[in-house]
Amino acid sequence: MAEYTVHKLGQLGDGVIDDPMGEIFAPFTLPGERIEGDVERGRIAAAKIIEPVADRIKPACKHFKICGGCSMQHASDELLATWKVDKTKEALSLAGLTPVFRPIITSPPQSRRRATFAAKRTKKGAMVGFHGRASDTIVEITECPVSDPALMAGMDAFAQFARLGTSRKAVLRISATTSLHGLDVKIENGKELSPTEIAQFAQIASAYKILRLMWNDDVIAQSDPPSQAMGAAQVVPPSGAFLQATDAGEAALVSTVLEIVGNAKRVTDLFAGCGTFALPIASQAAVHAVEGERPMMDALNAGWRNAGGLHDVRVETRDLFRRPLMIDEFKKVDAVVIDPPRAGAASQIAELAKSDVARIAFVSCNPATFARDARVLVDGGYELDWVQVIDQFLWNPHVELVAQFTKQK
């Protein structure tokens, strides 16, 4: 076994050794640490830490390292915060941009409101957990310091669904989301259920405050609607629809977006989802919300109508990759919010860059595509005023951010 010093963290949070033979990746190690281990295909899978650094901390969860959910519980909050901001700065600097960064905002433990569990039948009954690190095996979990306790409270029900609703080898994929009054659960890969089984599952759902239970392609139980608060409105998202990962993260994103939008009277919200930004903005401005998924637009529209008292919200289902809003469609718009998926929004940004919209709130979950798109806006005459990193993915390499762009007429 050879000894090495870890130089930095890679994009996915593994320690990286700059070896003369090429980079070596060592999971669960930190910059500055002396480690020992065997290199296999550029990796030291199980490094022994000879000299730890002060930023190494005791993991919060007993399942850490085996469970694939978290990869960074061995690092201090300060190290993770600096690393996430630096990763974002680095991506922007590669695009020639060096904006001001505001201090990072990080969601607390036990705040993740969505999780995808795996469950299967066993000889003794059933097991529920998360997939193991880079593997298909299920790691049975009894605690999860990341997840909202309300999510974990569903685990007994998930085990019962696995015991009663799977064939011997099948693995259930269970997507659970907290809502205002109970859980919203979508289960895939289950066997076909008889009417008696459906009634039994509905009883289990009711006992565990699962408000909506979707089994394969059908809602098989629904008591109250699984509503989400969005500004002054309540929205019932389609089962499994995108929502921000934590309430705290969403609140920080919304208040930052509202600050950028300022006193704009006409706002366009692109990649609007179910209305995370459109509905809070509608308390003060008319909104044109555009999104590719019709069921999400329908949910937003229903939430807006039921709320009453909000400014006009016009929804449009549109594929913004193929049919971006054109420059003419921004003529009477004071501010744009854009929150694309990880791929970014190349074709939409190309049009937006040519516009005279005074203020843009850009929300992104991928610093690399954000940097590419930000460059196009800056080349189109926009100023990148500042970037705010908002970390909703504790102990995980994911980064989320909001940035303010402005253009003087």
Ligand SMILES: C[S@@+](CC[C@H](N)C(=O)[O-])C[C@H]1O[C@@H](n2cnc3c(N)ncnc32)[C@H](O)[C@@H]1O
């Ligand atoms: C990161 S989510 C943001 C959603 C919303 N802004 C929120 O915060 O809840 C990205 C959204 O883009 C939508 N989307 C993905 N590809 C799209 C496309 N080609 N055209 C329009 N919308 C798309 C997804 O359905 C999803 O709702």
